[in-house]
Amino acid sequence: MTESLLIKNVQVNSPADGIFMQGDILIKNGLVAAVGENLSDDSANIIDGTGLTALPGLVDIHVHLRDPGFTYKEDIITGCQSAAAGGVTAVCCMPNTKPATDSPEVIKYILEKAQNAAARVHPVASISKGLCGEEMTDFAALKAAGAVGLSDDGRPVENGRMMLDALVKGNENGLKVVSHCEDLAIINGGIMNEGEYSRQLGVKGMDRASEDSVTAREIALAAASGTPVHICHVSTKGSVELIRDAKRRGVHVTGETAPHYLFFTDEKLLSRDALRYRMNPPLRTAEDREALIEALMDGTIDAIATDHAPHSVEEKQNFEEAPNGVVGLETSFSACYTKLVLERGMSLEHLVMLMSVNPAKIMNIQGGSIAVGKPADIALMDLNCVWKVDPEKFHSKGRNTPFDGSSLAAKPVMTLLEGKVVYKDNERNWGENK
Ligand SMILES: [Zn+2]
Ligand SMILES: [Zn+2]
Known part of the structure; x- marks a missing residue:
């Protein structure tokens, strides 16, 4: 029937x-x-x-479903219900699960559990086994199992040689590499943007150079190998300028940013409220926020993704010790419509490109269209x-x-x-x- x-x-x-x-x-x-x-x-x-x-269902290419391993924070079913409530019909889930998404077995577990979920789930597999940055995973086997991309998100790939190999082998296997750009040696235990407010609070900062230096490295590696790279959660003016320049030079780089960076700055951290305001990369300055909005308006940044990162209220209590991340699936469209369309005059059409059409294209997944068939x-x-x-x-x-x-x-x-x-x-x- x-x-x-x-x-x-x-x-x-x-x-x-x-x-x-x-x-x-x-x-x-x-x-x-x-x-x-x-x-x-x-x-x-x-x-x-x-x-x-x-609208064509939104496509969120950067989501942490926390399943397997951390299902007290979120699981595949609740994460997809959250997506559906935000108008999101497809998500790419990040590999920092437990066990990490580094084997065909974990990919299979995710896809089976997602079969009757309220959104389509596309796993991003890890570049290194256990996200340890030592031994690379089997890209061909992960692709065959259903992975759509590669990342060690949650952590950077510290070794540049490994990232270069990942870009080349990922490209050969039809898997887009998405990079969490962060130099951990520069971060050195920092918990918020390095600046006026981190000094006021007397806590260790995360210098913007920790992000920009790795964004620059990924662009250099993509240019050297002639392969594409996608930069996750761009939060700084410096990274925006690097991506803009790279695109002008014909490097195959794409970028995403998240709604919270368009609204809030590191001043919010004066509240010492980790539950609402601590994430990685951290909230930056008003100058960074403006650069991100301009980058969305002029096409330098291709996509909006939430970096949906659920944690329990309990583990978010202590300002210094809390894990990084905020949820975003149920507010992303409304936040972006409010900020970009109503406040800044972006067309709805452009917003749909950023939240549905472009992300589907970047990860080469279903979505972004309501054409017949x-x-x-x-x-x-x-x-x-x-x-x-x-x-x-x-x-x-x-x-x-x-x-x-x-x-x-x-x-x-x-x-x-x-x-x-x-x-x-x-x-x-x-x-x-x-
Ligand atoms: Zn990340
Ligand atoms: Zn993430």
Whole structure:
């Protein structure tokens, strides 16, 4: 039996397909069957899309699902529910799990558990076994098992020779290398951005050069080998300038940044609140924040990813000792819409490129399109509402968000994964559905 769903009277914005219209989307057997005006299908369930905007499901290529090993922080099922609640239909999950995602067995575990999850999960495998930076993993076997990329995220690859080999062998195996740029010797135990506020607090800082020097190295290695590299969570003006220059020179480099870097600066750390404000890379200065926004506006940075990093409230209590990271899946679209579209005048189309089309392209995964015949991965957004972030309502197990209590514009209200409703905002009045 054919299962049909008809979304009526919705504003459709899908830049990869050149679709910008008010109309209907017909979905059959999980695929987009038609996008147009006055569509009808007698057997279809109807969703009234009046006042809503349909986007291709968001693609978040930097997420920590914490599974296997740290399921008290998050697991594959809750992480994907959190994604769905944020309009995200595909995630790339990072390999710093326990055991690390360094073998086909762990990839298999992740993909099996993700089969019935509320988002599509694409594992990023580790470059080195156990993320120890010593012995490289078997890229061909990891690719065959379903990995889409390579990274030691959570840690840098300290040895430049190993990174160069990873870029070349990753490229041969069709696996994008994504780099966490950090020089641990410069960090030397620092816990926040090095500057005025770290000095005021009397705590060890993380100099911006710790990030920039490794960004520069990755660009040099990509240029030398003629292979692509993706720079994770860009947080500094220096890294932005390095990427901008490299792109001008034709180096195959792409970059992502995260919503929290567009809002907050290291001044927030004066609160000594690790739960909300400690992550790595750390919140930087107003100058860095402005450079990141400009880099998104001018195309220097290609993608927005959350670096969703859930931790328990307990382990985040001690300011100095707390692990790094904040959650982001359920606030990313609203935060970026508020900051970039409403405050800075970015087009919605451009934001969809940054949050769906480009990330799918960078990792070579499904997404970014609602063309006929494609899987119906669709996010319905209410762009006209303003809501207050309440972490207690998160689907994630994590409550560690800098957006706690923030008023944000635009809200994901329904998410479809292959035509199946995987999230519905029950606080919204949906009227009488057939
Ligand atoms: Zn990282
Ligand atoms: Zn990360």
